[in-house]
């Protein structure tokens with residue numbers, strides 16, 4: 001079914017009001033193919049929408065919005081060490097994580113409680129608490145918009161990087177991800193190295209991936225705003241990756257700055273710290289603001305509009321540039 005002039009307000013976690021010219025929710029690849037082959041949709045903009053937890057609608061979307069409801073999940077194989085789970089793009093990400101942790105299959109537990117869908121998980125190579133989804137992605141299946149051909153890429157072909165993949169670059173707007181196959185570990189190792197996780201386990205023992213899942217959920221619930229209460233899209237900005245010389249120059253000026261290795265000659269700087277140093281933490285500007293516990297997260301209070309968020313984002317980018325000579329850029333996808 002195709003709906004015209006459909007409100008996307010309920011379909012983005014910032015809660016912004018925007019209309020889609022056409023909106024549809026295919027339940028399988030055949031329905032998706034059928035819609036995409038209609039003449040009226042062949043040459044208009046296409047947006048594949050998951051849960052809208054990483055999207056800012058700056059305007060109405062004058063095209064076709066496809067929200068996949070492909071929700072089947074199956075175990076497709078196993079060997080001595082691994083289990084392979086193939087999951088539909090429409091499945092809620094955290095349901096996939098609990099499907100795995102409930103069975104003792106490891107690799108996804110540090111990524112617990114990230115909002116969104118399975119289909120979006122490879123797009124920005126979701127990451128948290130020292131894990132990235134690329135480490136458990138075996139393959140990604142997608143339909144190619146023009147030809148409607150089905151393509152399967154191995155994880156190693158997806159050009160995964162820090163919050164980055166081929167789906168944000170060469171295949172942006174052309175690949176519609178329908179299934180992702182994950183390779184989970186039958187004998188998981190426990191990744192508790194990240195500071196907040198190891199602090200959590202100072203007072204308790206960590207025996208299983210379920211303990212890690214519990215820790216991650218508790219930490220996230222305490223630190224991050226719940227989008228059903230206050231609109232937000234998680235981290236609004238990416239952590240900047242800069243040359244090691246620049247990071248060291250800043251570290252000399254600001255000894256409390258933490259720097260993390262990010263490949264040869266490069267370092268990752270915490271954007272939250274840079275924004276905090278510019279005095280934004282906890283500040284409110286009209287209907288928008290900066291989260292008091294994590295300044296990477298911008299908040300959209302009741303009545304907020306996209307222009308206010310974009311204005312605040314530009315102000316933050318300018319202030320960080322002025323104070324540190326560092327460019328930060330949005331992680332959120334702006335349409």
Ligand code: FAD
Nearest residue numbers: 050051052053054115116117119120126127128177233234
């Ligand atoms: P959407 O926001 O709907 O879409 C995101 C992008 O992916 C868009 O460009 C869209 O076109 C594309 N896309 C979606 N589905 C498909 C598909 N099937 N095929 C092709 N393209 C597609 N992210 C992290 O990495 N780590 C975190 O810890 C994290 N924490 C968060 C916490 C909060 C409170 C919030 C609100 C967000 C957080 N995020 C985090 C961001 C977000 O949850 C992820 O980016 C998530 O993967 C987005 O999923 P989605 O289904 O909502 O995608």
Ligand code: NAP
Nearest residue numbers: 127128129130194195196223233234235239260270272294
């Ligand atoms: P945090 O622990 O306060 O850390 C701040 C920043 O420092 C993080 O962005 C993190 O980078 C980096 N960092 C900390 N320890 C690190 C280590 N051992 N090695 C490399 N980098 C390290 O972060 P937080 O805000 O509470 O978030 C916790 C985790 O959830 C982070 O991994 C974060 O990315 C993820 N998260 C993401 C979103 C989103 O929307 N993208 C929203 C909320 C939380 P990384 O971000 O690269 O890990």
